Amino acid sequence: MVDVVLGGFLGDEGKGKVIEFLSKNAEIVVRCCGGSNAGHHVEINGKRYDFRLIPTAILDENITVVIGNGVVIDPKILANEIKILKNNGYSVNNLKVSEKAHIVLPYHIKMDELLEENRGQDKIGTTHCGIGPAYCDKYERAGIRMQDFISSRFEKLVKRNVENKNKIFEIYGKETEDSSAIIEEYSKYVDIIKEYVCDTVMYLSESEKAGKKILCEGSQATLLDVDFGTYPYVTSSNSTIGGVLTGTGLNHKYINEVYGVIKAYASRDGEGPFLTEEPEEIGDKIRELGHEVGTITKRPRRCGWLDLNALKYAVAVNGITALAINHLDVIGKLKRVKLCVAYKYDGIVTTKYSSNPAYLAKCTPVYEEFDGNFDDVLEADAREDLCENAQKYLDRIEEVVGVPIKFIGIGSENENILFK
Ligand code: IMO
Ligand code: MG
16 A cells, blocks of 8 residues: 655645654655755754655654655765764664665756856756756766665766766866765765665565555655646656656555645745746735745745646646645635636636646636635644634635545644644
8 A cells, every 4th residue: 555645736835744644654655756855854852953865754663764766865965864863863774775766966966056057047946956967867877876876886987977077067167076085075975875775666566565554755746847847947857646656666556545735825946937926915924924935945935825727737647636735824824815716818717727837927817715814723623623714715625626635734733733
C-alpha cells in the first residue's frame, strides 16, 4: 500500500504537516524528486532546524526513510543533516540513500547563478541550489551518482566535469572551479554518507510486495513540474505523480491514496504566472498572517487566492483522490475571502486551465466571495464543529473540484489538524 502526498499548486502548501501526520501509520517514507530546493522545519530537542533533504520521519526510528533515485542530493547538505541528527542522539540507522541518485556539486550552484544572471528580466527566480544544472548533467549523461561518489571513480568524474564547466565559466568571465579543492572537501562527506547508500529500488520493490505501508513525500508541486507546470517558470524535475514512480521504482499497482496538498489561499516563491495574486494590501495581509517567507530563499512570497481552475488541473494530472487543505485559520482571519472558480478569456468565462503562460496572460480570474471571520477554527475537533462560514468555504471547494477534503490544517502546531 503506497500513499502519496503531492503539492497541489506552487509549493509551500504545508506538505510536511500532512506527511508528518500520515507517517504515524507508515513503515517507510520516501522522497522522490527535487533536492535541497525543498524545505521543511524539523523540531529536535525544542530547537527548529530547516531540513532540505531528509524527511522528518527520520525522527521516528521505527520508520525507514528513503531518499529515492529521483532526488538530486547535495552531499554537503545531506552530511550536515546527518550530523545534526547524530549530535542530537539519533542513530540515523533508519536512513537509506539511493545509489542511483545524482549529486549536486559547487559547479552546479555556480551554473545556476550564472544562468539566472544571463536570463536578466526573464529570470526564473530559482532557489540557487544547483537543481536545474544537476538534472541537466543527469540527462546529458554526465552526472555523478551516489554510487560514483562513494567509489574511486569520483575523482576522475569531478575532474572531467570541472574541466568542462570551467570552459563555460571562462567565457562569462566567472571564477573557475578547482577540482582538487572539491575532491578534498567532498571526500569528508563520503565518509559520513557512504554507509547509507544502497539499492533502494529493490528494497522498495520487496517492501511493497511484502505489504509494507509506504508513504511518498512529494516536493515542489504540480505547477512547478517541468512537464505540467508553467514552463519555463518551473523546477527541473517531475514533481507530479509520474515523478513518484520514476523517482523511486515503486509500482503503480500499489498506489492507494494520492493527497493533493493546498493552502486555503495561494502563494508563489519565484517568477511566473500567478493569476490570483493580490499584489497590494490584501496580498501583504495574507503574507503577514501566513508568515509567507521562502524557507530557502528568504524572499517574501507572492500571495493571493486559491485558484480552483488550476486545482482541477492538478487533480487531473495526478489522479488526486483526496485534498489536504492547510492554513484555514490564516485565511479565516480576513473579513471576506475569495475563491477563483473560472477565468475570463477574451471576454468569455471558461473553466479551462492551461499551464501555458501565453494562455494565462490572457485570462483574468472570476471570483466568488465568501464571508470570512472563521479563525476560531482551533476550537474544532471535527469538520462539523467549524463555523458556518468556514464550512461554506470548504464545501464550495469540494463541489467545484469534485474531490473530498480529508485533511484540514487549523493552526500552526503539528497537532492542529482535522482528519477524516
Ligand atoms: P517545497 O517542496 C516553492 C521554485 C523556485 C523557482 C522555481 C525553480 O518547499 O514546496 P529551482 O531552484 O527548483 O530551479 O527553482 O521553483 N521552487 C519552489 N517554490 N516551494 C518549493 O519546494 C520550491 N522548489 C522550487 O522558487 O520559482
Ligand atoms: Mg518551499
